Amino acid sequence: xxxxxxxxxxxSAVPLPIENVDTDQIIPARFxxxxxxxxxxxxxxxxxxxxxxxTPKERFxxxxxxxxxxxLVGGKNFGSGSSREHAAWAIYDYxxxxxxxxxxxxxxxxxxxxxxxxxxxxxxEFLEQIFNAxxxxxxxxxxxxxxxxxxTLLSSGTQESFAINGYKKNNMLNGFDDIDYLQNIKSDIxxxxxxxxx
Amino acid sequence: MSKTLFDKVWDSHxxxxxxxxxxxxxxxxxxxxxxxxxxxFVGLKSRELSVLYPDRTFAVADHNxxxxxxxLPIEDPLSANxxxxxxxxANEFGISHWGLGHKNNGIVHVVGPxxxxxxxxxxxxxxxxxxxxxxxxxxxxxxxxTSEVEMVLSAQCIMQPKPNQMRINVNGILNKGVxxxxxxxxxxxxxxxxxxxxxxxxxxxxxxENMSMEGRMTVCNLSIEMGARGGMIAPDEKTFEYIKxxxxxxxxxxxxxxxxxxxxxxxxxxxxxxxxLNFNANDIEPMITYGTNPGxxxxxxxxxxxxxxxxxxxxxxxxxxxxxxxxxxEPMIGKKIDYVFVGSCTNGRIEDFRAFAMLVKGKQKADNVxxxxxxxxxxxxxxxxxxxxxxxxxxxxxxxxxxxCSACLAMNDDKIPAGKYSVSTSNRNxxxxxxxxxxxxxxxxxxxxxxxxxxxxxxxxxLM
Ligand code: SF4
Numbered sequence: 333x334x335x336x337x338x339x340x341x342x343x344s345a346v347p348l349p350i351e352n353v354d355t356d357q358i359i360p361a362r363f364x365x366x367x368x369x370x371x372x373x374x375x376x377x378x379x380x381x382x383x384x385x386x387t388p389k390e391r392f393x394x395x396x397x398x399x400x401x402x403x404l405v406g407g408k409n410f411g412s413g414s415s416r417e418h419a420a421w422a423i424y425d426y427x428x429x430x431x432x433x434x435x436x437x438x439x440x441x442x443x444x445x446x447x448x449x450x451x452x453x454x455x456x457e458f459l460e461q462i463f464n465a466x467x468x469x470x471x472x473x474x475x476x477x478x479x480x481x482x483x484t485l486l487s488s489g490t491q492e493s494f495a496i497n498g499y500k501k502n503n504m505l506n507g508f509d510d511i512d513y514l515q516n517i518k519s520d521i522x523x524x525x526x527x528x529x530x
Numbered sequence: 531m532s533k534t535l536f537d538k539v540w541d542s543h544x545x546x547x548x549x550x551x552x553x554x555x556x557x558x559x560x561x562x563x564x565x566x567x568x569x570x571f572v573g574l575k576s577r578e579l580s581v582l583y584p585d586r587t588f589a590v591a592d593h594n595x596x597x598x599x600x601x602l603p604i605e606d607p608l609s610a611n612x613x614x615x616x617x618x619x620a621n622e623f624g625i626s627h628w629g630l631g632h633k634n635n636g637i638v639h640v641v642g643p644x645x646x647x648x649x650x651x652x653x654x655x656x657x658x659x660x661x662x663x664x665x666x667x668x669x670x671x672x673x674x675x676t677s678e679v680e681m682v683l684s685a686q687c688i689m690q691p692k693p694n695q696m697r698i699n700v701n702g703i704l705n706k707g708v709x710x711x712x713x714x715x716x717x718x719x720x721x722x723x724x725x726x727x728x729x730x731x732x733x734x735x736x737x738x739e740n741m742s743m744e745g746r747m748t749v750c751n752l753s754i755e756m757g758a759r760g761g762m763i764a765p766d767e768k769t770f771e772y773i774k775x776x777x778x779x780x781x782x783x784x785x786x787x788x789x790x791x792x793x794x795x796x797x798x799x800x801x802x803x804x805x806x807l808n809f810n811a812n813d814i815e816p817m818i819t820y821g822t823n824p825g826x827x828x829x830x831x832x833x834x835x836x837x838x839x840x841x842x843x844x845x846x847x848x849x850x851x852x853x854x855x856x857x858x859x860e861p862m863i864g865k866k867i868d869y870v871f872v873g874s875c876t877n878g879r880i881e882d883f884r885a886f887a888m889l890v891k892g893k894q895k896a897d898n899v900x901x902x903x904x905x906x907x908x909x910x911x912x913x914x915x916x917x918x919x920x921x922x923x924x925x926x927x928x929x930x931x932x933x934x935c936s937a938c939l940a941m942n943d944d945k946i947p948a949g950k951y952s953v954s955t956s957n958r959n960x961x962x963x964x965x966x967x968x969x970x971x972x973x974x975x976x977x978x979x980x981x982x983x984x985x986x987x988x989x990x991x992x993l994m
Contacts (some may be wrong), residue, residue, distance in 0.1 A: 347627065350845065350846075351721060351843050351845060352724070352823055352843070352846050352847070354958075354960045356939075356958065356960040356963050357960065357961060357962075358960070359538065360962055360966070361593075361939040361940060361963075362940070362966075364565050364593075365565075365594065365606075365608035365609055365611075365612055365941070366568075366608070367568035367572075367611060368569065368571070368572060369569045369572070376533060378916070379961070379962050379966055384966060384967075394613065394684070407552035407845075408724070408843075409723065409724040409727070409757070412723055412724065412757065412823075412938075413659070413674055413958060413960060414658075414659050414673075414958075415657060415658055415659040415661075415673035416565075416566060416672060416675075417569075417657075417676040417677060418566075418676075418677035418898055420675070425533075435724060435727070436727075437724070437727060437757060438671055438693075438727055438728060438757065439674070439675060439759075440657060441786075442675060442678075442690070443675035443677065445677075446675060446678065447677060454799045459778060459786055473994060481943060484807070486679070486743055488803065488838050490885065497548070497551050497552070497691065498551055499551025499552060499689075500551065500552075505743045508944035509677070509716055510678075510681055510689045511573075511577065511579075511677075511680060511681055511684060511685070514554070514681055514684065514685035514687055514689070514691070515579070515684070515685065517545070517554070518582075518685065518695070520546060521545055521554075521556065521582070521685055521686060521687055523644045524545045524556050524581065525556065525686065527786065528558060528783075528793065529784075530556065530652065530780060530788065
């Protein structure tokens with residue numbers, strides 16, 4: 333699905349300093365019954381966010397109005413588990429455009445890149461600094477610049493660069509996706525297919 | 531230059547390489563199911579694209595299906611709608627569809643191999659992380675997201691950088707009561723759930739050479755639980771014997787030609803892996819998990835590790851134990867359980883039911899245990915009946931349900947209630963995975979059988 337271009341993002345952030353946040357937590361399986369990509373943000377972190385009677389759990393970070401923004405900062409090994417792209421959709425649909433962590437699970441990272449959420453991997457130390465800065469001041473702003481591949485804590489000016497391959501970067505900067513690309517090389521694919529034994 | 535098994539299969543499927551970007555990888559076989567495909571079809575239609583090669587895609591309903599009364603209409607309107615959507619999309623685009631009630635229906639990763647969709651040297655993808663299962667045949671098989679499902683439908687390719695490679699060697703002979711599931715859980719416990727992230731794994735060594743195809747599928751299935759993209763095992767005589775004559779495998783001359791190719795599918799002497807790990811079969815005992823990720827597994831005779839012994843992920847450990855209502859240094863043996871689930875693409879094949887039946891034969895199910903035995907497919911279900919396993923199960927107080935994913939992810943009605951403990955042969959023990967508030971102990975079919983008979987966590991070796 334085509335998505336909005338991503339160049340720079342300056343926003344406050346929501347901290348979720350939990351390791352191994354798996355996709356079953358991001359969006360539990362019972363909310364995967366839709367046949368359209370709509371409304372997943374309502375069920376983002378459903379079981380951490382709501383009691384079984386659907387009242388909000390006060391202690392969960394998304395229910396704390398002090399924290400808001402378009403950046404989600406998570407603990408190490410974010411997005412492990414199932415391949416459900418619904419997890420990335422829920423994050424996007426809720427309003428996040430970027431997830432920062434010191435380590436991402438593979439499929440989740442890929443899914444994010446495919447739908448226009450930027451995964452930014454930083455060092456453990458920098459992640460720590462980000463968490464501290466947010467706790468010191470929940471409105472503190474973080475700037476993510478995709479062109480220069482840098483993430484900056486605006487309060488202190490501390491900066492780190494992050495990796496992304498050139499192809500994906502170009503896609504995100506321009507709002508292109510892989511399907512456009514593949515359509516353009518269809519004849520190569522057809523020729524290749526003829527050579528396959530099965 | 532020496533190549534790995536993975537290199538051979540991956541490289542032969544690269545249509546094109548993009549500089550500082552991904553490879554364009556041709557996909558031989560694409561499996562789809564009702565949960566992760568509908569939005570891909572929405573995308574396809576909105577772009578007015580068609581399915582490039584409909585005969586390379588296979589649709590199966592499994593995640594959402596009930597495991598009793600499959601002949602009746604599905605009560606949950608949302609589930610019913612997903613199944614209907616899958617069928618409608620398959621019909622519209624000319625894709626084969628094994629819906630609920632079809633004789634070949636079952637869990638996508640069980641029916642692929644059973645029907646010969648899964649072949650050595652093939653690239654296989656599915657919008658499901660446990661697609662790694664098919665690596666047992668020497669295929670490069672891995673899970674993809676819905677955007678990629680749309681890519682495969684429209685262009686039969688995905689775009690991914692080639693992953694790093696790791697070889698895991700396990701040598702020696704497995705001890706009594708130690709199954710392929712225990713080998714998988716043991717490796718994950720050593721590597722943690724992110725220990726193989728970024729890697730594609732090849733399993734090698736005596737233990738895998740001696741293992742049945744069903745067992746190899748169990749191990750490859752679990753690759754994703756240590757973060758790996760997938761896992762694979764070089765095809766050998768066992769592999770060829772398993773696939774020969776299945777409905778969709780090559781026949782006659784095509785078979786001979788394929789065999790010539792398949793026999794080249796092994797890692798060359800001197801090929802280099804990014805990482806190489808060695809384990810000894812002797813160190814592995816029946817495993818069980820105590821926490822809320824598959825890396826939190828221990829030998830069943832051991833105690834829950836001390837908090838001090840946990841390297842790194844202390845917060846995860848504390849949170850997990852609080853969720854499970856366990857404390858450090860407690861023995862797992864003797865812990866009360868409420869449910870037993872045997873099934874899933876990890877342990878829902880005939881060999882798993884044979885193992886379960888072997889242990890419960892002549893005994894009785896414990897009164898405090900609710901047991902859900904769910905075959906991975908109709909073909910497995912038929913075998914259970916043919917081999918007399920059903921009688922053994924019934925005599926011991928168990929009933930057999932109908933095939934599907936069931937309590938592995940609890941999208942249907944098979945949900946473990948909040949706070950209850952389930953010994954499960956599936957692959958994930960995440961918080962709420964088997965139903966909101968459910969508590970999961972991952973284990974082998976033998977450990978599940980021992981628990982089902984005694985009502986508490988029990989070392990199966992004491993009953994053998
Ligand atoms: S059995 Fe479980 S892990 Fe396997 S495909 Fe179904 S839901 Fe996924």
